[in-house]
Amino acid sequence: xxxxxxxxxxxxxxxxxxxxxxxxxxxxxxxxxxxxxxxxxxxxxxxxxxxxxxxxxxxxxxxxxxxxxxxxxxxxxxxxxxxxxxxxxxxxxxxxxxxxxxxxxxxxxxxxxxxxxxxxxxxxxxxxxxxxxxxxxxxxxxxxxxxxxxxxxxxxxxxxxxxxxxxxxxxxxxxxxxxxxxxxxxxxxxxxxxxxxxxxxxxxxxxxxxxxxxxxxxxxxxxxxxxxxxxxxxxxxxxxxxxxxxxxxxxxxxxxxxxxxxxxxxxxxxxxxxxxxxxxxxxxxxxxxxxxxxxxxxxxxxxxxxxxxxxxxxxxxxxxx
Amino acid sequence: xxxxxxxxxxxxxxxxxxxxxxxxxxxxxxxxxxxxxxxxxxxxxxxxxxxxxxxxxxxxxxxxxxxxxxxxxxxxxxxxxxxxxxxxxxxxxxxxxxxxxxxxxxxxxxxxxxxxxxxxxxxxxxxxxxxxxxxxxxxxxxxxxxxxxxxxxxxxxxxxxxxxxxxxxxxxxxxxxxxxxxxxxxxxxxxxxxxxxxxxxxxxxxxxxxxxxxxxxxxxxxxxxxxxxxxxxxxxxxxxxxxxxxxxxxxxxxxxxxxxxxxxxxxxxxxxxxxxxxxxxxxxxxxxxxxxxxxxxxxxxxxxxxxxxxxxxxxxxxxxxxxxxxxxxxxxxxx
Numbered sequence: 001x002x003x004x005x006x007x008x009x010x011x012x013x014x015x016x017x018x019x020x021x022x023x024x025x026x027x028x029x030x031x032x033x034x035x036x037x038x039x040x041x042x043x044x045x046x047x048x049x050x051x052x053x054x055x056x057x058x059x060x061x062x063x064x065x066x067x068x069x070x071x072x073x074x075x076x077x078x079x080x081x082x083x084x085x086x087x088x089x090x091x092x093x094x095x096x097x098x099x100x101x102x103x104x105x106x107x108x109x110x111x112x113x114x115x116x117x118x119x120x121x122x123x124x125x126x127x128x129x130x131x132x133x134x135x136x137x138x139x140x141x142x143x144x145x146x147x148x149x150x151x152x153x154x155x156x157x158x159x160x161x162x163x164x165x166x167x168x169x170x171x172x173x174x175x176x177x178x179x180x181x182x183x184x185x186x187x188x189x190x191x192x193x194x195x196x197x198x199x200x201x202x203x204x205x206x207x208x209x210x211x212x213x214x215x216x217x218x219x220x221x222x223x224x225x226x227x228x229x230x231x232x233x234x235x236x237x238x239x240x241x242x243x244x245x246x247x248x249x250x251x252x253x254x255x256x257x258x259x260x261x262x263x264x265x266x267x268x269x270x271x272x273x274x275x276x277x278x279x280x281x282x283x284x285x286x287x288x289x290x291x292x293x294x295x296x297x298x299x300x301x302x303x304x305x306x307x308x309x310x311x312x313x314x315x316x317x318x319x320x321x
Numbered sequence: 322x323x324x325x326x327x328x329x330x331x332x333x334x335x336x337x338x339x340x341x342x343x344x345x346x347x348x349x350x351x352x353x354x355x356x357x358x359x360x361x362x363x364x365x366x367x368x369x370x371x372x373x374x375x376x377x378x379x380x381x382x383x384x385x386x387x388x389x390x391x392x393x394x395x396x397x398x399x400x401x402x403x404x405x406x407x408x409x410x411x412x413x414x415x416x417x418x419x420x421x422x423x424x425x426x427x428x429x430x431x432x433x434x435x436x437x438x439x440x441x442x443x444x445x446x447x448x449x450x451x452x453x454x455x456x457x458x459x460x461x462x463x464x465x466x467x468x469x470x471x472x473x474x475x476x477x478x479x480x481x482x483x484x485x486x487x488x489x490x491x492x493x494x495x496x497x498x499x500x501x502x503x504x505x506x507x508x509x510x511x512x513x514x515x516x517x518x519x520x521x522x523x524x525x526x527x528x529x530x531x532x533x534x535x536x537x538x539x540x541x542x543x544x545x546x547x548x549x550x551x552x553x554x555x556x557x558x559x560x561x562x563x564x565x566x567x568x569x570x571x572x573x574x575x576x577x578x579x580x581x582x583x584x585x586x587x588x589x590x591x592x593x594x595x596x597x598x599x600x601x602x603x604x605x606x607x608x609x610x611x612x613x614x615x616x617x618x619x620x621x622x623x624x625x626x627x628x629x630x631x632x633x634x635x636x637x638x639x640x641x642x643x644x645x646x647x648x649x650x651x652x653x654x655x656x
Contacts, residue, residue: 024455049455055486057479060444064483067383067448070428073455075448090476094436095445097641102420105428106643137641161643189647236649 003181005144006173008151009039009112011181013076016158017047020074023158024050026061027078027112036080037114037173058088065109066095074158075109082113082167083127096163097138106161110154115143116169116207116257117289117305122296128206128258128289131267133165134235141165141235142188145209147178149232152185160188165235169207176210191238193245197225200251200315203242203268205231208255214308215315224319234264242268243276250281253315257305260288282321287314326538328601334376334396334538335593338368340615341391342590344401347619348408352569356627358410359421364389366564367496369589370529372396373537374464374494377545383449383463385433385442388423389496389563390466397432399425401619405626412632431463440467440476443493447480450489462490462548469509470501472518481554485522490548492541493519493556496531498563499585503575519556531561532585534593562586 003011016023025040031053034041044051054061058079065075079085085092092111099107117126134141140162144150150168157164186192194209195216204212209230216226227245231237246252252272254265265286272284287306295301303310345363352361364371367389375396378384384397394404406414407425415425416434426434431449433442446463453461471477472495484491495515499506512518516526525547529540537559544555562585566573580586597603642648 052451055479055482057483059441059476060447060479060483063441063444063476063480064448064451067433067445067450068452068455069448070433070445071449071452071456073452087475090438090441091444094438095441098436099428100643101641102416102424102434103426103428104417140642140644140647160647162647236647 002177002179003147004174005147005150005168005176006037006039008147008178008181009154009168010041010043012151012154013040014043014046016076016155017043017050022072022074023076024052024068024073025076025078026052026054026065028054028056028080030054030078035078037170039078039112058084059091062088062091062111063095066091066099066107069107069109070099070105076112076158077109078112079114081125082115082129083124085111085113085129092133092139092163092165093136097136100162101138107163108158108161110157110164110166112166112168114170115167116171117294117301118170119298119301120296121170121294121301123293126294128167128256130165130167130234131258131263134264139163139165139235140188141167141233143167143206143234144232145169145172145206145230147176148182148185151181153188153232156185156188167206171207186232188233189236189238191232191241192230193227193241194230195226195228197227198249199225200253200319201227201229201242201245201249202253202255202311202315203229203231204255205234205264206257208257208306211306211308212255212311215311218308218312219315224315226315231264237264237267237271239271239275242272243279246272246276247279250279251318252280252284253311253318254284254286255306255311256286256288258288260286260291263288282318285314285318287311326535330376331535331538331601332597332603334372334534335597336611336615337372337375337395338392338534338590338593339611340395340401340619341368341371343612343615343619344391344404347623349569351409351623357408360568360570361408362388362423362568363565364391366562366588367498367531368392369534369537369593370494370496370531370559370561371466373534373541374466374492376538377492377541378462378464381431381458381461383431383433383446383461385435385446385463385465387435387466387468389498393466394432398430399432401622402626405622406629409626410631411626411629413629418632438476439471440474440480443467443477443480444483446491447484447487447489450491451487460549462492462545464492464494466494466496468501469495469497469499469506469515470504472515473509481519481524481556482522484554485524488551488553490551491554492544492548493554494541495556495558497558497560499580500563500576502567502571515558516556524554524556525552526556526558529557529559530584531559532587532589532592534589535596560585561589564588
């Protein structure tokens with residue numbers, strides 16, 4: 001038996017609906033249709049009244065989730081694409097993210113954002129918005145890179161008493177498979193060493209993990225041992241794991257699919273420089289998508305985002321420094 | 322004139338209005354004396370509508386008031402002390418000095434604190450009502466208050482449509498106070514009446530003279546009864562005039578003298594007092610006595626809150642998450 005990243009998300013939601021009566025799902029086309037990506041397939045039938053179709057009203061979808069959370073529910077809001085969450089942005093950052101701070105009443109809601117680029121996705125179905133949300137106090141931002149994390153981190157997200165932005169990567173939905181669902185998992189907030197090495201640390205997350213692992217495998221043929229850290233959660237960032245890795249390798253490369261200005265890469269480098277400057281043997285480097293909207297044509301898109309090839313090129317340069 | 326409103330109920334509503342008005346006047350004085358952090362925003366002229374919303378709600382209902390709803394907040398159960406603590410920055414207040422003035426509430430008691438983004442709390446009430454329905458609590462209703470300006474926001478339209486689709490027992494109360502800050506209604510909407518906006522979504526509407534307490538109470542009671550009976554969302558549009566600036570920093574010179582002199586510019590407090598005197602035959606002495614008692618009560622509360630002092634930034638719990646172990650380290654340098 002094998003299970004995809006997307007099926008893991010569906011199974012996590014089925015588990016939550018089955019085990020907690022306060023969980024419900026609200027989003028466009030999530031009901032009988034089963035969602036644009038089928039992440040809620042058959043759930044409306046199995047859990048009547050708890051998998052609810054929403055109008056195309058992202059602001060009201062998130063606002064209502066805040067109200068339901070106040071009432072003790074644990075809503076899962078599916079945005080059809082992460083890109084559309086900007087329409088509900090105000091409710092996320094001003095309502096959900098501030099509620100606990102203002103009132104000491106927790107706001108347990110999970111916003112599922114189908115994120116990132118796929119071939120042909122174009123400017124409005126490809127965005128990575130994790131850093132926009134991570135900027136705001138009061139939010140937790142998850143970026144699972146594996147089938148196991150998609151499952152365990154979604155369950156943990158919904159059970160947390162805070163608003164969680166769950167950035168699931170569309171490129172991984174069908175590409176990524178595992179033999180089975182995990183029995184145990186690292187908690188949210190902890191990074192994972194996805195590959196051990198002693199020559200360089202690559203810090204990455206989400207779909208870029210797989211590009212980085214491919215790059216590390218290629219460089220291993222030249223004898224370079226690359227350590228790859230999968231952040232798993234970008235807010236909070238597990239600084240300890242990153243610093244410990246850089247202490248072993250002396251070199252840091254950060255790879256993210258999101259745009260370059262600010263963001264997770266900038267934050268990781270800033271922390272390593274501030275807290276571990278003396279551990280570095282060379283200036284830390286970063287690779288992001290190009291600072292343009294995301295292109296539609298596959299030939300443009302394939303060079304717009306970081307790939308194993310561009311990662312290898314930068315990593316080789318960094319090893320020479 | 323018919324006596325649809327019980328004498329004691331009318332008196333109760335008036336006394337909340339009176340308390341809200343005196344509280345506003347004292348807050349304005351404190352503001353002018355430099356004793357308030359940030360702004361002071363008054364509800365003058367909107368008390369009749371506001372109290373009618375608050376008094377129509379029961380324990381267990383949901384209420385999302387807005388800027389000028391001091392009277393409704395009191396009717397929904399807020400204490401004078403809580404109102405003052407929030408306005409004067411007491412750590413003992415409902416927002417513990419983290420938010421101020423009209424941004425206050427107690428979500429656990431169905432009292433939703435407003436954020437400054439207009440229209441944003443309507444869908445929050447919707448969600449609370451959806452949750453109640455999922456939990457099998459079908460007796461409760463919710464009310465969200467907005468002004469004419471908020472009817473131009475996307476949040477208003479999304480939430481009104483959402484409430485209609487879900488057939489939620491929502492009272493959406495619009496105080497058309499003729500100006501959104503300085504912007505007159507002519508620059509805010511082009512439809513003849515605001516209630517037309519609700520009709521487009523299949524929502525029942527009620528128009529009312531917002532300067533007439535009795536009319537407001539009758540209308541809100543009717544709308545609340547319809548919502549409770551499962552008739553879906555009810556939109557109430559009250560015509561009135563804000564009898565003050567947007568905040569106390571605003572002298573409101575832009576308000577047209579013609580509107581002030583019109584029926585919509587009447588002071589609902591004066592009108593309600595006249596009703597008490599003439600229709601319900603209350604002696605003037607008794608009404609004056611209420612004013613004295615309420616003023617004393619408020620002054621006593623102000624003294625108490627001023628003695629409570631402010632928050633301590635050094636012992637403050639600077640955590641934005643309920644899951645404390647997932648909070649990022651504090652941003653400011655500790656070097």
